[in-house]
Amino acid sequence: MKHRIVIVGGGAGGIELATRLGKTLGRRNHATITLVDANLTHIWKPLFHEVAAGSLNPGVDELNYIAQAKWNHFHFQHGRMTGIDRTRKAIRLTAPSGTSWQEREIEYETLVMAVGSHCNDFGTPGVQQHCQFLDSRAQAERLHGMLLNRYMRSHASDTAHPLEIAIVGAGATGVELCAELQHAVRVIKGYGVKHACPSTLNITLLESGPRILPVLNEQASQAVHNGLKELGINVRVGTTVKEVTENGVVLADGETLNADLKIWAAGIKAPEFLNTLDGLETNRINQLNVKRTLQTTLDDSIFALGDCSSCPLDDTSGRFVPPRAQAANQQAALLCKNLERHLGGEPLLDFKYEDKGTLISLASFDAVGSLNGIFSGKGITRGIIAKTLYTSLYRLHQAALYGTPRMLIKMLAEYLQRKTRPKLRLH
Known part of the structure; x- marks a missing residue:
């Protein structure tokens, strides 16, 4: 059976990673890549302010996950992740809003969390x-x-x-x-x-x-x-x-x-459900703690990138990669290399953030x-x-x-x- 890679979240980092892996591991039949998202289409998040103002028409600029999967040798599953069984290596999905199918499971050998973040209200009333x-x-x-x-x-x-x-x-x-x-x-x-x-x-x-x-x-x-x-x-x-x-x-x-x-x-803070992922470590804003290889601290078969991850900038400063679109893009590029190395049993590369301004x-x-x-x-x-x-x-x-x-x-x-x-x- 081919190695099963499941990516949860089709934001900038997740969809770029799925596309890159599909063109490499998927095209060569070295792995089965599955992208999971609660939506059917992708809009680049830094442009949401243009959608709100009406400057950008999302119906014209959206990317359809099903078509993107077909064109780039990966699979798409429509659903919202609610939990994980790390022993059995399976994630649980529930139906997105407006749909009615039953909860189901998807098994993985390698899991990548790329669920992004949302605004932090800091507990402010109202x-x-x-x-x-x-x-x-x-x-x-x-x-x-x-x-x-x-x-x-x-x-x-x-x-x-x-x-x-x-x-x-x-x-x-x-x-x-x-x-x-x-x-x-x-x-x-x-x-x-x-x-x-x-x-x-x-x-x-x-x-x-x-x-x-x-x-x-x-x-x-x-x-x-x-x-x-x-x-x-x-x-x-x-x-x-x-x-x-x-x-x-x-x-x-x-x-x-x-x-x-x-x-x-x-x-910003990451989604609350990350705190309930079978004991995986998170920080105070729900981000998954990861090593510089982007593997979670307690499970080397689970990776995280983008705003939902807390990755050290280096080994000594105690600082972390900022939650920015360019960081997610760079992490997706590195993770594509690291997952190929992971499948081949080679040592993984550390992430080195390059601030381009x-x-x-x-x-x-x-x-x-x-x-x-x-x-x-x-x-x-x-x-x-x-x-x-x-x-x-x-x-x-x-x-x-x-x-x-x-x-x-x-x-x-x-x-x-x-x-x-x-x-x-x-x-």
């Missing part, structure tokens, strides 16, 4: 009841629908009703969403929607730390801060949210900010970032160079999934489609 999130495509589309319905109600009225939005968390998601929403309202205004203009959209971005985007150097962080202020966004740093209510957010100093929409984009999109207005490598001496990169490099990150992800020729065809198709459809998703 967050789960009153906030919107951007952890999934469904959440992004729901937020888009809420925003569009608000503009349509205003369009049908003779009176302008300003929309107050509070976004908690000034990491990449919160910052990029602010800029994308400002871009969206300008586009909507161009289609003649009454009362849709920047003056009727009031966004407050709240950050508990001393500055926004702590992953950037201070110069780049300040440049983004200034760019947001120029767009009319109220940026408040050193501001902690104590509670979220139906009508707004309550700050630690007792001040209340009224908000029609509350969006939580702060912190960070780029932040300010919608069509600008892009700002700090890069390592050819542009690192400048301290800050912005404008057309930064915007082009930012866009190329998504193209590299597409190339990893489709191959470069098909990625270029998709680029051409997207260009042609833009000539025949609205600049913004208006439904």
